[in-house]
Amino acid sequence: MDKAGERLDRFLARQVPELTRSHIQKLIERGDVRVAGKVQKAGYKARGGEEVSVTLPAPEMTAILPEAIPLDILYEDADIIVVNKARGMVVHPAAGVTTGTLVNALLAHCDDLSGINGEIRPGIVHRLDKDTSGVMVCAKNDRAHVALAEQIKAKTARRTYVSIVHGNIAEESGTIKGAIGRHPTERKQMAIVAGGKPAVTHFRVLERFGAFTLVECRLETGRTHQIRVHMTSIGHPLVGDPKYGKRKHPFAALITGQALHSQSLDLIHPATGEAMHFEAPLPRDMAAILEELRKR
Numbered sequence: 001m002d003k004a005g006e007r008l009d010r011f012l013a014r015q016v017p018e019l020t021r022s023h024i025q026k027l028i029e030r031g032d033v034r035v036a037g038k039v040q041k042a043g044y045k046a047r048g049g050e051e052v053s054v055t056l057p058a059p060e061m062t063a064i065l066p067e068a069i070p071l072d073i074l075y076e077d078a079d080i081i082v083v084n085k086a087r088g089m090v091v092h093p094a095a096g097v098t099t100g101t102l103v104n105a106l107l108a109h110c111d112d113l114s115g116i117n118g119e120i121r122p123g124i125v126h127r128l129d130k131d132t133s134g135v136m137v138c139a140k141n142d143r144a145h146v147a148l149a150e151q152i153k154a155k156t157a158r159r160t161y162v163s164i165v166h167g168n169i170a171e172e173s174g175t176i177k178g179a180i181g182r183h184p185t186e187r188k189q190m191a192i193v194a195g196g197k198p199a200v201t202h203f204r205v206l207e208r209f210g211a212f213t214l215v216e217c218r219l220e221t222g223r224t225h226q227i228r229v230h231m232t233s234i235g236h237p238l239v240g241d242p243k244y245g246k247r248k249h250p251f252a253a254l255i256t257g258q259a260l261h262s263q264s265l266d267l268i269h270p271a272t273g274e275a276m277h278f279e280a281p282l283p284r285d286m287a288a289i290l291e292e293l294r295k296r
Helices: 008-015 021-029 102-109 142-154 226-233 284-295
Strands: 033-035 052-054 073-076 080-085 133-139 158-166 173-177 180-182 190-192 200-208 212-219 260-268 275-279
Touching: 008 021, 008 033, 008 052, 021 033, 073 275, 080 102, 102 133, 133 142, 133 275, 142 260, 158 226, 158 284, 173 226, 180 226, 190 226, 200 226, 212 226
Parallel strands: 133 260
Antiparallel strands: 033 052, 073 080, 080 133, 158 212, 158 260, 173 200, 180 190, 200 212, 260 275
16 A cells, blocks of 8 residues: 555555445455455555555356347458447446447357457457447457467557547657556546556657647557547547546537547467458548548
């Protein structure tokens, strides 16, 4: 625990924003949380520097059922399936969300998916935020899953995004470096923080509109909300971003969520060794914003 005098439950709420305060208190009451090896109460006050361990029980979820949800499939074979994920679709089930996800759709479409990530995330090698659209690759077997995960870790799989941001970026291109971790005060946000995980985003201006800019972003790492946090850190938050963007913007009627699209993915096929390139066309909402900007 890094702040002397902070309550144990508040510390955990700050560190693990996915859990509600009531869930955290239940974990503490059950003895699943230990401070320096000892079970403590929710109101325990930190001395500073103590090690906190949390044992999370296996998620209690009903069986994830296949759902006949339409998929925009860019490519498919016996090992992988590449889809253009729609904005607004959650990638995999989580607490409170067990239907309507990409996994539900994949289970209905595919005979089999890799099991490395368990029953809740079958086939999922990497993910996109709910309100980020675009290219995603999923694994149909464990061999493919391992190979794809290694490519992502080794940065040989290249992911390119396009986004519409606020402001006129001065540079034509650049690189943003900033370690990303949990926001120190906002439980559901990420931020550039000391002790965070290293993160690198390369950007290139594609088109300028005065008060807005169309940007291409290439990820060197894949941290949670990375592009959204990094672009905000240089003063250019994404249009429509509910967590990091400006609350008011002139395109609220055109888009729900951040104007961010996973445009392309380059990888080596896990079975054939073939270099492959996949692209997803810009979604209608972002295309409508660009049309409006070009009219101005």
